[in-house]
Amino acid sequence: MAENILIIVLSTISLIAAVFAVVTKKTINAIISSGVVSLMASITFLLVAAPDVAMTEAAIGSGLTTVVFLYALKHVRGQRSSRDD
Amino acid sequence: MHKVKPGIILFVILFGLWLLLAGADRDELIVAAAASLVISVLFAGRASALGSVRLHPKAIAYAVIFFFVFLKELVHSTIDVAGRLLSPRLPINPGIVKVRTRLKSPLGRIILANTITLTPGTMTIETKGEYYYIHWIDIRTEDIDSSTEAIVAKFEKYLEVIFG
């Protein structure tokens, strides 16, 4: 019972965050949203009894994905106006 | 010498961490010793901050007392912040104040700053030399000395003995 409600909550949050990642204006907000999707996906993997996959997703999604995107954004930001994002 | 002591402390920490994770089997002991030896040799120069721990009995006793003082402050101020949060008017009075610390060793300074950060209601924003800039959710005083008295002093007197 509790698991079913948790699945609904996780699905709602990850879908809203994914849509937010698409429609938002600033790129950095989209990056953070993909982090939320990754967190929810990790808990989902745990619910379908795949702890190995959940652990890999946790290790990747908690730091590395965000950082890889931010490095790319840093290189791009150089010539633009500095304060906006 | 200044590389040996942090290396040994690092080795003990890593070894204990592995044993807590995996239990004290014979195989585990072998792998744990090998892995923590390699890492502590590689990182001994980098983790020189660990060298400032004093290892005599008084310091250890003060560390235990410090832990309980920290727990008491944590619970006390969490309840305080929760009370502010639940009241409909949101009675907060925030701002950034400046305090002074006497600690010199890097590890002592980081533990002091982290303790201040972990206690709800206060948060270290910037450290410059002997001054800490602290975001305080309910400013009672604007003077450096009295805010030092209110925020820092209760932790500092223990950390001073432990780290010097």
Next chain:
Amino acid sequence: MIKYILIFLVLIGMAWLFFPLVVEFFTPDITNNLAANYVFGSAADLNMPNAVTAVVVTYRGLDTLGEVTVLFLATAGVGFFLKRKKHMEGIRRPGSEILKTGSEILAPLIIIFGIYIFTHGHLTPGGGFPGGVVMASAFLLLLMANENFGFSHGIINLTETISGIGYVLIGITGLVLLGLNHFLDPRWLGLGQWGRLFSAGAVPLIYSFIGLKVGAEMSGLLDSLQSDGGEQ
């Protein structure tokens, strides 16, 4: 305008194509034959509790070798697109004192946790891939905290080479020792006792090499992404 209608149609078509597959898929009540074989084999043949590791390292070991190769190629591609450039100091804002000291104390903890994960891949969840990523995270922490982080690329390259050669050597050894029928069979090290660290043949060894290789490759990837890429 016509473009948006086309995109909408493509999305609707995709949803219509895949929706029946999802809705009519009923979750089975009983494990299928292949999975049952793998689970039984991992316990009976290899003396290993974690069936996922059994599939990754032994039953599908050749695929894993290919995937490690893909990883290596991707890393090499990143290094090819972003040429490293020296003397770019002074642009980054220095990290705070707390972050620097904290990272120096936390990085060894993260590395030993990564080692714990990939040496216990046959007993608990985890294994070479998450363990290597956790180790790369420690490298990332140091890279973020210190603005002039001088890490010798020699160590990374050495680790990568040694673990790559080790993984291939284990494959060749399996080939030579046991003949073609037992290619990549990890049982030449002895199966050991159930649930101990030194058990399940050569699986912990292979997974350690995979972990070190993944960690070194991810660190190299982060390093080339961090440094300023290309000529302006």
Next chain:
Amino acid sequence: MIQIIGAVISLVGSMFIFLGALGVVRMPDVYNRMQAGTKATTLGSMLTLIGIGIVLPGWLGKLLLLVVFIIITNPISSHALARAAHHAGIKLTEKSVRDNLKEDYPKEDDNG
């Protein structure tokens, strides 16, 4: 009996986490949100994990380790975020009394 006590402790801890989330929604600016969001939740997760450790004593070692990890890493990240927010020029709320850091280093904007 001891199990019920542990369960009640974890219930109290989850209530603290809920209060932290409420603070994240209610507080007026970034710094105050950080006060509620990352530190009331720290105490809350400590209590929750220790309560579960009391219910299931075999898991206590790993749960204590988890608590230690959270205690070490959490203040570092919240300090770094607060410093970056102040540097990036995010304003304090209107209710704020004073800002000593701004007074002492008003020209922090020139890339450090």
Next chain:
Amino acid sequence: MADITMLIMNAAFYILMAAVLLSFVRFIKGPTCADRMVALDAMTIAGISVIVFIAVFANRAIYLDVAMVYGLLSFLGVIAVARYLEKGL
């Protein structure tokens, strides 16, 4: 006895889910990306407790390793965004 324990734990679990949802509200509303990062941090800490509760309900101690990875690594994302904001990445 065990029933009452499970009942209280279920209540705690529901409260945690409510906390995750509340933080997500701030994530959507947040005017700056620092606000969003604070919300993500709160969600991660609540998520660690959720993972531990899943481990309790499934009665598997090995699920705790996943929570431990989050406990040790979740601050990396926050630090990355912070260093990006202050141009230190």
Next chain:
Amino acid sequence: MIILITGLLLIIIGFWAMLTRKNLIRIIIGFAVMDTGINIVLVAIGYVKGKTAPIIDKAVTMAQGAEAGIQAVDKVVDPVPSALVLTAIVIGLAVTALMLAYAIRMYKTGNSLDIDDFEEQKW
């Protein structure tokens, strides 16, 4: 079932982002979301109702060795999709980094991230 639908919707949202966005980095974020959705679908297909993770410890059976294998077979889920996705996640990160490196290179040469500015690469 709900999980499968969520994964499918994530795939479609990621595909939508890849088709409509102009900015190269946003396209790659769409790719990352799509990757996560595919992983969720793959793992959810391997789930067996009421079974637990394919790691045999004391919570599954007290037996050891081959005996444990016989007893655990009807208590655990399918390990094959987990093993597939385990490597796919790490490979996905490496591929994402490769795409980002290529995007940075394109920005350095063309001084733009807008996909419509790279006309000469259409065929």
